[in-house]
Amino acid sequence: MHKSPYQAHTPQTLEDINLLDQSQQNCPYSAYAMLREQAPVWQDPVTGFYIVTRFEDLRAVLLDTENYVNGMGGAGGSRERINQERAERMLTLYKDKGWVPAPTLAGRDDPNHKQMRAMFNEAFKPKKINAMDSFVRDTAYKLVDAFIEDGHCDWMHQYAVPLPLIVIGHQMGVPEEDIWQIKAWTDAWVQRLGMMQTEEEERWSVEMEIEAQHYFQKIFDRLRKAPDDTLLSEMVNRVIPEWGRTLNDNELHAEMMADTFVGGSETTTNAIAYGMKLLIENPAVWAQLKADPETHLKTFCEEIVRLEGPVQGLFRVAAKDVELQGTRIPAGAMINIRFSAANRDEREFDCPAELNLERAKPARHLGYGSGIHHCLGAPLARRELYWAFRALCDRVDEMSFAPGKNTFEVVPNFSLRALRELNIEFIAKPRQDRVDPNSVTSKSGATDVAPP
Helix, strand or coil, X not given: XXXXXXXXXXXXCHHHCCCCCHHHHCCCHHHHHHHHHHCCEEECCCCCCEEECCHHHHHHHHHCCCCEECCCCCCCHHHHHHCHHHHXXXXXXXXXXXXXXXXXXXXXXXXXXXHHHHHHHHHCCHHHHHHHHHHHHHHHHHHHHXXXXXXXXXXXXXXXXXXXXXXXXXXXXXXXXXXXXXXXXHHHHHHHHCCCCCHHHHHHHHHXXXXXXXXHHHHHHHXXXXXXXXXXHHHHHCCECCCCECCCHHHHHHHHHHHHHHHHHHHHHHHHHHHHHHHHHCHHHHHHHHHCHHHHHHXXXXXXXXXXXXXXXXXXXXXXXXXECCEEECCCCXXXXXXXXHCCCCCXXXXXXXXXXXXXXXXXXXCCCCXXXXXXXXXXXXXXXXXXXXXXXXXXXXXXXXXXXXXXXXXXXXXXXXXXXXXXXXXXXXXXXXXXXXXXXXXXXXXXXXXC
């Protein structure tokens, strides 16, 4: 077991809780436990958001699309609720230099959401996801084999980041050599989403996003003239019947950052990173997983997302005055549904802080959401996690944290949870014991479960 060099902030009272404080973000689970017990619907005095932390309450909000809507707009989003003047200055920057992002798929309500999602449903049909399986598998083993003889690696840079980025890039038809440039753009976008930047830093993020817009605009223009069989070509050229048109440039640019390259890579990257951290911290679980991945791997992938949710929380807006857990929430108020608090709710899970490969109904967590906004990419994300750790089981005997090379701090962010770095050392399996990927029978599809 490692000892983290940072000091996690453990609140003593509700007044001590500040979800925008990085020391608390490093380990937020004691704050979440206090909120679940004392104030399951808590108005954050810093942001004004109503924070919901119990499992059943979150699920109720997610399934009730009449009282709880998205309605967060496009470029402004939650930042606009905190500082409208600053949000307006960012909006002007988009107008002057790029394209103002329209509301994303995740930020829309029915019927508009349903009409737009139908296009993505076509691209994410089970048949198409199944066809991606061998590519995901081969990419995972290729990345591991590139560093397996070294005895150490930068797990983030050499594995957790490139695996899902290469996969979504392949799906979108983006050259593999461009993925690190795209990563720089998505990092900037994620930092802006996190609401913890100075105005100067937020301006930098917007300018980075505009740079990405100009990169993708050339691809949009090319695909309109010469469509191909990629998901991006489908997005550019498919007519949404109820709208009588294709997505416009503003809508496409919003989707590039939020629902494809961030939604399709960033969250899975962070799950792969935390999965490794959990295994090193729990050597008995690693021994169990390594001994029988066929039995335990699907549950392990679900436990990663439940325990260390890459998405800590997202937003809804009260469509009318509502009451939840005795707290009145006024119409128009911003509600932060805290997935990672709900996924450790003692009312729902036995020993919720434990990594348990024998957990009954392991997919009954809210890490991929629930209801009409259940994560569209969940089946692909589950496959990426499956193959990421199947390749590890087939190539590595033991792992440990590289001494003195990790802080275990998270990147400051109100909504997402990401490690800054993860450097590990390992003992590889002897060559004669390494599995040929082509001989591995895929069971990753078995993780494609229905939302809870």
